[in-house]
Amino acid sequence: MQPSVESRRSFNAQALGSLLTFxxxxxxCHHDLFADEIRxxxxxxxxxxxxxxxxxxxxxxxxxxxxxxxxxxxxxxxxNDLLKLIDFDRLSSSVxxxxxxxxxxxxxxxxxxxxxxELSFGKQIFALKKGRSVVPHGHNNMATAFLILxxxxxGRHFDRVSNEPDHMLIKPTIDRKFEPGExxxxxxxxxxxxxxxxxxxxAFIFNLHVLDVQPGTTLPTGRxxxxxxxxxVAGGLTRARIIGYKEANQLYG
Numbered sequence: 546m547q548p549s550v551e552s553r554r555s556f557n558a559q560a561l562g563s564l565l566t567f568x569x570x571x572x573x574c575h576h577d578l579f580a581d582e583i584r585x586x587x588x589x590x591x592x593x594x595x596x597x598x599x600x601x602x603x604x605x606x607x608x609x610x611x612x613x614x615x616x617x618x619x620x621x622x623x624x625n626d627l628l629k630l631i632d633f634d635r636l637s638s639s640v641x642x643x644x645x646x647x648x649x650x651x652x653x654x655x656x657x658x659x660x661x662x663e664l665s666f667g668k669q670i671f672a673l674k675k676g677r678s679v680v681p682h683g684h685n686n687m688a689t690a691f692l693i694l695x696x697x698x699x700g701r702h703f704d705r706v707s708n709e710p711d712h713m714l715i716k717p718t719i720d721r722k723f724e725p726g727e728x729x730x731x732x733x734x735x736x737x738x739x740x741x742x743x744x745x746x747x748a749f750i751f752n753l754h755v756l757d758v759q760p761g762t763t764l765p766t767g768r769x770x771x772x773x774x775x776x777x778v779a780g781g782l783t784r785a786r787i788i789g790y791k792e793a794n795q796l797y798g
Contacts, residue, residue, distance in 0.1 A: 587626035588659040593618055598665030598755045601688060608732035608758055611688055619692045619728040627751070630654065631670070633694065637749060640672045645798035647671040647679050647750075670694065671750040673743040679750070680793040681740035681773045683713060685764040689731040689754045691741065696748030698723045698741045703773065705737035706782060713738075713771050713785050714778070733759050738771065740797070772796060 597615050600606040606614070628634070636650050650670040654660050671679055673696075683705050691700075702719035718736055719729065722744065731737055741750065756766055770793040775785040788796075 584623070584626040584629070585659070586623060587630045588657070590618060590622045590627070591630065591654065592659065592661055594753065595661045595665050598753075601755050601758055602665055604760065608688055608734050611755070611758075612690075612730040612732050612735060615690050616728055616730055619690060620726065622692075624694070624726050627692075628694065631751070633670075633749075636670060637672070637695070637747075640747075642672060642674040642747075643677065643798075646677060646794045647673045666753045666755045668751075668753050671741075671752055673698075673741075673748045673750075675743050675746050675748075678740060678742040678797050680790075680797045681738060681771055682793065683715075683738040683769040683771060684731055684733070684767070685769060686733070686759045686762050686766040687731070687754055687756055688733075688758050689739075689752065690728060691730075691739070692728045692751040693723050693725050694749040694751050695725055696743060696745035698743055698745075698748050698750070700729055701740045701773075702729060702731075702736040703738040703783075704735065705733075709784075711787055712775070713769070713787055714782050715771070715773060715785050716780075716782050738773070740773065 594615065597606065597611055597618070601608065601611045631652055631654070636652055640648060640650065642648055648671070650672055652668070652670065654664075656662075673679070681701070683703075700719060700721060700723040701717070703715035704718050706714040706716055708714075715738055723729070723741070729736065729739065731739055768790075770788050770790055771785040772788050772793070773783060773785050775783045778784050
């Protein structure tokens with residue numbers, strides 16, 4: 546005997562319901578929304594980083610002090626816990642790496658108790674393949690931190706000594722290999738220019754940035770791209786030409 550139309554409809558509805566339930570559970574798992582998957586230490590770490598950003602924006606903390614304190618927090622975080630907090634496996638599983646430069650991956654922190662609902666900082670993850678770079682650039686009115694999540698990179702920093710209409714005078718401060726768990730920071734006053742090049746087949750960098758940190762500045766907030774291989778001048782300085790993103794990406798991406 547053939548099953549009735551109503552029986553088939555009932556079966557199909559139940560099957561669809563089961564599939565939707567399974568899909569929802571799978572989505573919850575992939576987005577790491579179960580509170581017991583998130584370590585309390587990682588949540589406290591995030592809250593502390595967020596408070597530092599708020600203190601910096603609220604003029605309760607100077608930029609150099611922020612650099613020191615945020616670096617202390619970055620090197621203390623348990624990297625595996627942070628990777629879970631940002632659902633790194635899902636984010637990195639199907640990355641389409643840029644042919645030149647970095648690919649920026651956007652993400653949200655899970656909505657669990659203790660995680661700040663409003664962040665004082667912007668965030669992203671830079672994904673690079675071997676030989677590609679976060680191209681050399683300085684910053685206006687920004688404090689920035691980098692934490693290596695995966696892979697090895699060559700990291701270079703420069704102090705921004707002074708500005709000219711079409712050039713920036715820079716002095717090298719850091720040039721070394723960075724490995725997972727290591728970090729660096731940028732402010733208007735120290736190590737303002739940076740440049741990271743992937744040494745391993747894949748590399749991922751957690752980036753956070755706090756805006757509007759320089760009261761009264763007339764400079765536009767954001768990146769300032771340069772060619773660091775400029776004219777050598779007295780005092781170990783380089784007169785680096787200010788360029789656009791397209792040229793920077795062609796030269797160093």
